[in-house]
Amino acid sequence: MKSMIVIGNSGNRRTTGLQAARARLGLPPVVVLNYSDVLQGGASLGSIAHSLGQAADEPPLLRLDAPGEHFEVERELIALGAPDAATSESDERWHRYNKSLVQPVPARMAQGMQEFKGKLYHPSQWFRGYCRLLSQLDREARQLWPTPRWMNAPKDIAAMFDKRHTHEILSSAGLPVPRRLAPPEAIPDYDTLRDTMVHERTHRLFIKLANGSGACGVIAYQVNPVTGAESAVTTIAVDNFATRPPIFYNVKKLVNYKERHLIRQIINWLLGHGAHIEQWIPKASYWDRTFDIRQLVVAGKACHSIARASRTPITNLHLDSNRMSLTEIGLADDVQHTVRQCAEQTLAAFPSSTVAGIDVLLSSGSYRPYILDVNPFGDLLYHSHYEGYDPYEWEMRIASLPSTI
Amino acid sequence: MSECKLSVDYEQYESGVKIVDLLEELANKGESLQLESLIIGDWGGSYENDSSAIIEALVHLKDRFPQLRSLFIGDMSYEECEVSWINQSNLGPILSAYPELRSLTIKGSTGLSLDPAHHDKLEELTIICGGLGRDVLSSISEGSFKNLKKLELYLGVDDYGFNGSLEDVLPLIEPGKFPRLTYLGLKDSEIQDDIAVAVANAPIVDQLQTLDLSMGTLTDQGAEALILSEKIKKLDLLDLSYHYMSDDMVKRWEQSGLNVDISDQQDADDDDDYRYPSLTE
Numbered sequence: 001m002k003s004m005i006v007i008g009n010s011g012n013r014r015t016t017g018l019q020a021a022r023a024r025l026g027l028p029p030v031v032v033l034n035y036s037d038v039l040q041g042g043a044s045l046g047s048i049a050h051s052l053g054q055a056a057d058e059p060p061l062l063r064l065d066a067p068g069e070h071f072e073v074e075r076e077l078i079a080l081g082a083p084d085a086a087t088s089e090s091d092e093r094w095h096r097y098n099k100s101l102v103q104p105v106p107a108r109m110a111q112g113m114q115e116f117k118g119k120l121y122h123p124s125q126w127f128r129g130y131c132r133l134l135s136q137l138d139r140e141a142r143q144l145w146p147t148p149r150w151m152n153a154p155k156d157i158a159a160m161f162d163k164r165h166t167h168e169i170l171s172s173a174g175l176p177v178p179r180r181l182a183p184p185e186a187i188p189d190y191d192t193l194r195d196t197m198v199h200e201r202t203h204r205l206f207i208k209l210a211n212g213s214g215a216c217g218v219i220a221y222q223v224n225p226v227t228g229a230e231s232a233v234t235t236i237a238v239d240n241f242a243t244r245p246p247i248f249y250n251v252k253k254l255v256n257y258k259e260r261h262l263i264r265q266i267i268n269w270l271l272g273h274g275a276h277i278e279q280w281i282p283k284a285s286y287w288d289r290t291f292d293i294r295q296l297v298v299a300g301k302a303c304h305s306i307a308r309a310s311r312t313p314i315t316n317l318h319l320d321s322n323r324m325s326l327t328e329i330g331l332a333d334d335v336q337h338t339v340r341q342c343a344e345q346t347l348a349a350f351p352s353s354t355v356a357g358i359d360v361l362l363s364s365g366s367y368r369p370y371i372l373d374v375n376p377f378g379d380l381l382y383h384s385h386y387e388g389y390d391p392y393e394w395e396m397r398i399a400s401l402p403s404t405i
Numbered sequence: 406m407s408e409c410k411l412s413v414d415y416e417q418y419e420s421g422v423k424i425v426d427l428l429e430e431l432a433n434k435g436e437s438l439q440l441e442s443l444i445i446g447d448w449g450g451s452y453e454n455d456s457s458a459i460i461e462a463l464v465h466l467k468d469r470f471p472q473l474r475s476l477f478i479g480d481m482s483y484e485e486c487e488v489s490w491i492n493q494s495n496l497g498p499i500l501s502a503y504p505e506l507r508s509l510t511i512k513g514s515t516g517l518s519l520d521p522a523h524h525d526k527l528e529e530l531t532i533i534c535g536g537l538g539r540d541v542l543s544s545i546s547e548g549s550f551k552n553l554k555k556l557e558l559y560l561g562v563d564d565y566g567f568n569g570s571l572e573d574v575l576p577l578i579e580p581g582k583f584p585r586l587t588y589l590g591l592k593d594s595e596i597q598d599d600i601a602v603a604v605a606n607a608p609i610v611d612q613l614q615t616l617d618l619s620m621g622t623l624t625d626q627g628a629e630a631l632i633l634s635e636k637i638k639k640l641d642l643l644d645l646s647y648h649y650m651s652d653d654m655v656k657r658w659e660q661s662g663l664n665v666d667i668s669d670q671q672d673a674d675d676d677d678d679y680r681y682p683s684l685t686e
Contacts, residue, residue, distance in 0.1 A: 226452070229490075363414060364485055
C-alpha cells in the first residue's frame with residue numbers, strides 16, 4: 001500500500017480534505033505529523049516512520065502542508081526563529097534575506113505570546129523559524145530514506161514562501177514577471193521608496209510582505225504624480241498606543257489610506273520585515289471587475305484553475321471577490337493555453353516540486369501573462385474540478401501512478 | 406453598429422506608444438468612414454497625461470469619422486487609473502467638431518471643462534466621476550442641448566472634486582431647460598437626500614420616464630420626500646440602488662407598487678474593524 005505522511009495541522013480543512021480524497025480513491029489515510037508536535041518535540045519524522053514500520057526501500061510520500069491558521073504553531077515558529085533559539089548554523093541555509101531581524105523577540109517571550117485575532121506578530125522572525133524547521137525536516141528525511149519522496153522539497157517551499165526569492169528565480173528562468181522596483185536591500189524605508197519611485201518614474205506599485213500569504217501584507221500603493229496624493233489599499237491596520245509599541249493586524253475589509261503618516265508607518269513596518277516591490281500592472285477586466293487566475297500545476301501539468309474577479313486591486317481577498325471558471329469569464333482557448341503553459345514553466349523553475357498554485361495576471365488590453373505568485377500550498381480550491389476530480393483527488397491519483405512523484 | 410476601442414495598455418505605454426498615433430492609424434483606414442462608435446480608453450498614464458492631445462486629434466480628424474454618433478472618452482478600470490486621477494481637459498471642441506454626435510460619455514472630472522456647451526443633436530450626456538465641479542455643472546445648465554434625452558451625472562464627493570452645493574444642481578432641473586429629457590440621473594452624490602427632496606416635486610419629473618438617484622448616500626429623509634410625491638408615482642423607473650435607507654423604508658417601497666430599484670442596501674453601522682486571521686494558505 002502507498003503510505004503517506006503529511007506535516008500539517010490535523011483536523012483543519014486541508015488535512016480533512018486530503019483524507020476525504022484518499023478515502024474516495026480507496027487509498028489508506030495519511031499519517032499526520034502535526035507541526036505543533038514537531039515544534040514541541042513530541043513527535044518527529046523518525047517517530048512517525050517508525051510507527052509505520054516502513055522498510056527503507058519503500059519510502060512514504062511526504063507532503064508539507066500550510067502551517068497557518070494555528071496560533072500555537074505560529075508562536076512556536078516565531079520562537080524557533082528567535083536569535084537565542086537552539087538551532088545549528090546549518091539551518092540558516094535557506095534564509096537569504098533579513099539576516100538581522102527588526103526588533104527580535106527572545107524564544108521564551110515568543111512562547112508566552114497571547115493570541116490576538118488578526119495580529120501580525122513578527123513575520124520575519126516567523127519566516128526564519130519556518131526556514132529552520134524546513135531545514136531540520138529535510139535533514140531528518142535524508143537520514144531516514146536515501147531519496148525522500150517529497151511532493152514539494154522543503155528547500156523549494158522556503159523559496160516559494162519568499163516573494164523576493166521567487167521573483168529572482170522566475171526572472172532568471174526568463175519567465176514574465178512584473179518589473180521589480182529595485183533590489184529589496186535598496187529600499188529600506190518609505191523615504192527611499194518615494195525617491196526611487198520618482199527616479200524610476202513609477203507611480204503605481206504592489207508592496208508585498210515577502211513572506212505573506214494571500215492578501216495578507218499586500219498594499220496596492222500609488223502616488224499621483226500631478227497632485228502628490230497617495231493611496232494605499234490594504235488589509236493592514238495599525239493601533240498606536242501612548243505607552244507601548246504599535247500593533248499591526250489584518251482587517252477583513254480593504255482600507256484605502258490617504259494619510260501620509262499612516263501610509264508611511266505601515267510601509268516602514270512592512271519594509272522592516274522584508275517586502276517585495278513590483279510594478280502594478282493593470283489587470284484584464286470582466287464587466288466591472290478585474291481578475292487574475294489561480295492555476296494549479298501537478299507533476300508538470302496544469303490542471304485546476306479559477307479566475308478571481310474583484311472590484312478591488314487585491315483579488316485574493318475572499319471578501320468582495322468572485323470565483324469563476326476561465327470559460328465563464330470568457331477567456332479564449334489560446335489565452336487559456338498560454339496561462340497553462342506559463343504556469344507549467346513556472347513550476348518547472350522549481351525542479352524538486354510537484355504541486356503549486358500559480359497566480360497569473362493577464363494585462364489589461366493585450367492579455368499578456370505575468371506571474372504574480374507561486375503558492376506551495378495553493379491547492380485548497382473549493383468547487384474546482386479537473387477531469388472530474390477535485391484538486392486533492394487529482395494529486396493523489398497522479399501520485400499513485402508509478403514514478404510521477 | 407460598428408464600434409472601436411482605442412487604448413494604450415501597460416506594455417504599450419512602457420514602450421512609448423502614443424494614443425494619437427493609434428487614432429491617426431485608425432483614421433487612415435477606410436473603415437473609419439463607417440465608424441459609428443469610438444471608445445477611448447486609457448490614453449497612457451492617464452494619471453499624469455491629460456486628454457487634450459486626443460481631443461485635438463479628434464477635432465483635427467473629424468472629416469475621417471463622418472458617421473460617428475457615439476463617443477466615450479476615458480473608458481478605463483480602476484486598475485488602469487483611479488477615476489479621480491484621470492486627467493481630462495476641455496471637451497467642448499468635440500461638441501463643435503462633431504455636430505452629428507448623439508451620445509457622449511466622459512469618465513473622470515479632473516481638469517474637465519465643457520466649453521462651449523452647445524449641441525443641437527446630442528441625445529445622451531453621461532459624466533462618470535468621483536466628484537463633478539460646479540463649473541462643469543454650470544456649463545451644462547447654462548449651455549444648450551435642445552435634443553438631450555438622457556442626462557446622467559455622477560456628482561460625487563467633495564474630496565474628489567464636487568465643490569458645489571444643491572444651488573449648483575438646481576438650475577439643471579429648471580422647467581424647459583431640456584425639453585426632450587426623459588432620463589435624469591443625479592447620482593453618486595454625498596448630498597443625495599437634498600437632491601431627492603429638491604427633485605421629488607419638481608416640474609421636470611412630469612416629462613421623465615426614469616429618475617436615477619442611485620449610488621449616493623440616500624437615507625429615509627430623501628426617500629420620504631420621494632415616496633410621498635404624486636409626480637414620482639408616474640415614473641416608469643425610479644433607480645435608488647445602493648442606498649442607506651432603513652428596512653422599514655425598503656418595505657414601504659416594496660409595497661408601493663412602483664417600479665423602483667432598491668437593491669444594494671448599505672449597512673449604516675458597518676463594522677469595518679472585523680479582524681481575520683493571517684496566513685491562510
